[in-house]
Amino acid sequence: MREGIRDTLVFDMKDLRHEDFKAFEALVLPASLGLAYEEAEFIEPLSCAVQLFRQGNDSVYVAADIETKISVECRRCISPFEVDVTTTLELLFAVGSESLEQREADERYYDGEILDISEDVRQGLVLEMPAWPLCSEMCSGLCARCGAELNHEVCSCETTDESAVHDSNPFSVLSKMLENN
Numbered sequence: 124m125r126e127g128i129r130d131t132l133v134f135d136m137k138d139l140r141h142e143d144f145k146a147f148e149a150l151v152l153p154a155s156l157g158l159a160y161e162e163a164e165f166i167e168p169l170s171c172a173v174q175l176f177r178q179g180n181d182s183v184y185v186a187a188d189i190e191t192k193i194s195v196e197c198r199r200c201i202s203p204f205e206v207d208v209t210t211t212l213e214l215l216f217a218v219g220s221e222s223l224e225q226r227e228a229d230e231r232y233y234d235g236e237i238l239d240i241s242e243d244v245r246q247g248l249v250l251e252m253p254a255w256p257l258c259s260e261m262c263s264g265l266c267a268r269c270g271a272e273l274n275h276e277v278c279s280c281e282t283t284d285e286s287a288v289h290d291s292n293p294f295s296v297l298s299k300m301l302e303n304n
């Protein structure tokens with residue numbers, strides 16, 4: 124039993140009878156959930172598969188699979204690359220109000236009519252955003268001296284650096300002094 128594709132994560136319980144189950148698909152713009160980052164660009168809307176089960180007492184069990192794709196800069200070589208970001212949520216909403224109940228981390232409340240999982244999806248995706256994106260674990264990054272992209276080219280800095288280090292190495296100076304004695 125599938126509905127057409129929606130553009131929000133807000134569900135009207137009038138569409139769902141008691142003891143009934145429904146699967147929804149939604150394509151949601153990240154900006155509409157307040158998802159915006161300077162260092163990551165969403166290049167696809169959030170593709171959401173949401174299943175709702177309304178129990179006899181009006182509590183609603185929610186299972187949601189969310190997928191999207193972002194473009195980020197590699198922290199080593201600063202090349203942009205694409206990453207899939209996914210999250211899976213399982214939530215239980217009871218009828219009530221958060222301000223009246225003793226709120227616990229896993230408890231969700233709704234007014235019995237309108238169920239909104241936007242904030243849960245936003246928080247779920249925020250947790251999945253890569254904190255230190257690397258285009259590859261093997262990425263060689265940029266040469267700290269000349270800025271060459273070491274994945275694609277070899278620069279001559281390394282050998283130059285080595286000879287410079289040898290010349291200024293205090294131990295080599297010391298050993299020369301010891302030899303002279």
Ligand SMILES: [Zn+2]
Nearest residue numbers: 197200258262
């Ligand atoms: Zn890289």
Ligand SMILES: [Zn+2]
Nearest residue numbers: 266269278280
């Ligand atoms: Zn270099």
